[in-house]
Amino acid sequence: MTQSHSQQGSALMLSLFIIIVLLLLGSALVKVLSTSSETIAQEVIGTRALMAANSGMQAHLQLTFPLNGANACPADDTYDLSGVDGLDHCRAMVNCNLYNTHEMVNYYRLTSTGECGSSAIADQSIGVVRSSRTIQVEARSL
Known part of the structure; x- marks a missing residue:
C-alpha cells in the first residue's frame, strides 16, 4: 500500500490551513474582548463623572438656597471629590447665573460639569482615560 506522489504532504497542508484559520479566529476573539472591556471602563468612568456633576450641583444648590432663607448666587467653584468613596480622581466645576428677576422672584441657572479620570488628572495628562x-x-427663589 503505497500512496501516490500527488497525495504526499496533503495532510500537512490541511493541518497548516486549520491552524491558520484557528489563529485568525482566536485573534479576532481577543480583539472583541479587548474592545468590550475598554467600553465598559469608559462607561464606568462616565457614570462616575455624572455622579461628580450631581455632587457638585447638590453642594452649590445648598449654598444658593441655605436654610436661613437668604438666596444668592455663590461664586463659581471647583470641588475636588477625591476624598469621596467612588469618586477618586474626580472633580466638579459649578457656576451659577441669576438670569432673571420678576416680581421679587429670582431665577437661577446652575451648570455643573463633572470630570473623572482613570488616574490623577493633571493639565497635560497623557494616557489617562x-x-x-x-x-x-434651573431654580427659583420662593
Missing part, C-alpha cells in the same frame, strides 16, 4: 458630564438645573 477621561470622561466629562454636564448637567444644568
Whole structure:
C-alpha cells in the first residue's frame, strides 16, 4: 500500500490551513474582548463623572438656597471629590447665573460639569482615560 506522489504532504497542508484559520479566529476573539472591556471602563468612568456633576450641583444648590432663607448666587467653584468613596480622581466645576428677576422672584441657572479620570488628572495628562458630564438645573427663589 503505497500512496501516490500527488497525495504526499496533503495532510500537512490541511493541518497548516486549520491552524491558520484557528489563529485568525482566536485573534479576532481577543480583539472583541479587548474592545468590550475598554467600553465598559469608559462607561464606568462616565457614570462616575455624572455622579461628580450631581455632587457638585447638590453642594452649590445648598449654598444658593441655605436654610436661613437668604438666596444668592455663590461664586463659581471647583470641588475636588477625591476624598469621596467612588469618586477618586474626580472633580466638579459649578457656576451659577441669576438670569432673571420678576416680581421679587429670582431665577437661577446652575451648570455643573463633572470630570473623572482613570488616574490623577493633571493639565497635560497623557494616557489617562477621561470622561466629562454636564448637567444644568434651573431654580427659583420662593
